[in-house]
Amino acid sequence: MSETQRQALPAGPLAPAHEAPPQPHARASGAGRMKLLLYGINFAPELTGIGKYTGEMAQWLAAQGHDVRVVTAPPYYPAWSVWPGYRAGRYGREQWQGVQVMRCPLWVPAKPTGLRRLLHLGAFALTSLPMLLAQWRWKPDVVWMVAPAFACAPGALALARMSGAAAWLHIQDYEVDAAFELGLLKGDRLRRVACAAERWLLQRFDRVSTISARMLERARDKGVDPARLRALPNWVDVSAVRPLTEPSRYRAELGIAQTDVVALYSGNMGAKQGLEVLSGLAERLQDRTDIHFVYCGEGAARAALVQACAALPNVRFLDLQPLERLPDLLGLADIHLLPQKADAADLVMPSKLTGMLSSGRPVVAGARPETELGHVVAQCGLLAIPQDADSFAAAVRTLAAAPDLRRELGLRARTIAEETLARDSVLHRLEADLHACMAAPRGRD
Structure with a gap:
């Protein structure tokens, strides 16, 4: 899961690239029924x-x-x-x-x-x-x-x-x-x-x-x-998925202190996601007892990821969560993680990004700056080299040490969701x- 103050933003690549001119509605049957x-x-x-x-x-x-x-x-x-x-x-x-x-x-x-x-x-x-x-x-x-x-x-x-x-x-x-x-x-x-x-x-x-x-x-x-x-x-349903006003209940359920930082991946665990980087990222930051990694979802690549993280005490796995808990799950994150294989980065716009933005949290994404995903995330998070665990770890360290920056980027993420999605x-x-x-x-x- 599969998941504020406004700040003026330039028209981004998520804006419709082609708008049809206004036309009167056709009438199928009844009052415009199709x-x-x-x-x-x-x-x-x-x-x-x-x-x-x-x-x-x-x-x-x-x-x-x-x-x-x-x-x-x-x-x-x-x-x-x-x-x-x-x-x-x-x-x-x-x-x-x-x-x-x-x-x-x-x-x-x-x-x-x-x-x-x-x-x-x-x-x-x-x-x-x-x-x-x-x-x-x-x-x-x-x-x-x-x-x-x-x-x-x-x-x-x-x-x-x-x-x-x-x-x-x-x-x-x-x-x-x-x-x-x-x-x-x-x-x-x-x-x-x-x-x-x-x-x-x-x-x-x-x-x-x-x-x-x-x-x-x-x-x-x-x-x-x-x-x-x-x-x-x-x-995204911006009225349902919105920034939490109190700590996520998942923190208590997972035993994570309110002052610690959570880096969350939530979504499909398939071949195109490039999930291999998540185990390397957690391994590089295992000395940081204040940073926790929560990986949530199902898919063909999950078993390999679980095995790769088996010896890492800073990683917790969750099964796909009920839809009604999605706002609380996305609100668990201090930082959202969005790995992506470089070859697929502009073939798809990850659907999980919509919930991340609506939750009002910053994103660390594996994307080249010139891609559309890169343009979007540059407004509300940090970019990492796709499939490069060192680059992801550096970005997570930066955000973990900067709560004011996380707050500013989260506000921008929410604005993008409200205005375009x-x-x-x-x-x-x-x-x-x-x-x-x-x-x-x-x-x-």
């Missing part, structure tokens, strides 16, 4: 990552009076195991928060290597296709698909064309680029073929949105018409863009 089909492998009740955001979006749109359906898989993330109460091998339907959810069979690898991840995503694209195409009778106004899994894009486009719907692709992660940059896929010829297929599909969606300005630039580089691009950053503001803009997308001419064949 029929929206959301399609993606991750959905609620997953508590972290893409499933969290797609679930919150579906719930919010349904609460506005729209008719929302979802084609998805059973929850399995971040533990890579289908949750109790769900079945991996069968289709199912349920009602959730006013949303009709259709779940499709899913193969979940116990050890998600690069090839197995691709097979996992491809399997969902196949098993979900019958359920997806059956929705043509319902005639959705917009087919909204989230990537990953990009293998689902042909099916989403086919349904949109069959039903006369607008086709919207939302990119949380450039999975094709990431697969090659992280070495999960290799070979120049394979990369050319994969990128050509991705480019062809991207250009056929009526709208393409993504979560950061740099990722929008990448979509333009892949040939998407700028007029079709929209910024849709991951958001507030949930209702982001989703109201999305709602208006969905209406405009319905009214616009349809995409290319």
